[in-house]
Amino acid sequence: MRLLGNYSKQPFLWIFKLKDCKRCAETKPLTSYYKDKKAKDGLRGFCKDCEHKGRDLVNDATYAVNRRLRRCAKDMIRYKLDKMLINSRVRDKKKRLPNNLTLEYLIEKFSLVTHCPVFGYILDWQNTVKGASIPTSPSLDAIDPLLGHVMGNVQVISWLANTMKWNSTPDELRMFGKWCLALNT
Numbered sequence: 001m002r003l004l005g006n007y008s009k010q011p012f013l014w015i016f017k018l019k020d021c022k023r024c025a026e027t028k029p030l031t032s033y034y035k036d037k038k039a040k041d042g043l044r045g046f047c048k049d050c051e052h053k054g055r056d057l058v059n060d061a062t063y064a065v066n067r068r069l070r071r072c073a074k075d076m077i078r079y080k081l082d083k084m085l086i087n088s089r090v091r092d093k094k095k096r097l098p099n100n101l102t103l104e105y106l107i108e109k110f111s112l113v114t115h116c117p118v119f120g121y122i123l124d125w126q127n128t129v130k131g132a133s134i135p136t137s138p139s140l141d142a143i144d145p146l147l148g149h150v151m152g153n154v155q156v157i158s159w160l161a162n163t164m165k166w167n168s169t170p171d172e173l174r175m176f177g178k179w180c181l182a183l184n185t
């Protein structure tokens with residue numbers, strides 16, 4: 001059924017008129033359509049039911065994409081912690097130091113660490129530079145390097161803080177700090 005004219009300007013006709021939906025092709029009363037000031041007849045082309053269906057589809061798609069992104073981000077943290085764990089085991093084996101870490105322990109302790117506790121930088125868990133460590137990459141630090149990577153002796157800090165600390169003793173760090181400050185004054 002084809003209708004001409006803007007029905008929003010003729011309210012007395014409103015309840016008697018029908019219009020075909022452009023999507024489901026059903027003939028429905030005008031109250032089944034949302035208003036649209038830009039349309040010739042003042043109404044949307046799709047009926048309310050069809051518009052709701054469309055909106056649900058869009059919402060579902062958006063939700064699915066967001067869920068996938070969230071899962072990717074979580075997987076990346078897990079992946080990075082696993083890599084840290086494997087590297088720490090290799091290092092400790094070479095140095096004959098103990099290592100009793102597990103992936104579950106690292107996930108529980110560090111998967112929610114978002115900032116470097118030393119510099120406050122946001123940690124780059126998502127590996128924005130592929131295949132390379134950058135100053136803000138998260139890295140696993142043995143607090144006392146002589147004890148190895150054991151539960152209670154590890155923390156996640158930025159790669160920058162970790163490389164600056166390296167295996168230094170507190171005395172070495174103090175000397176290093178003094179030397180840096182002397183250079184800059």
Ligand SMILES: [Zn+2]
Pocket residue numbers: 021022023024025026046047048049050
């Ligand atoms: Zn419809």
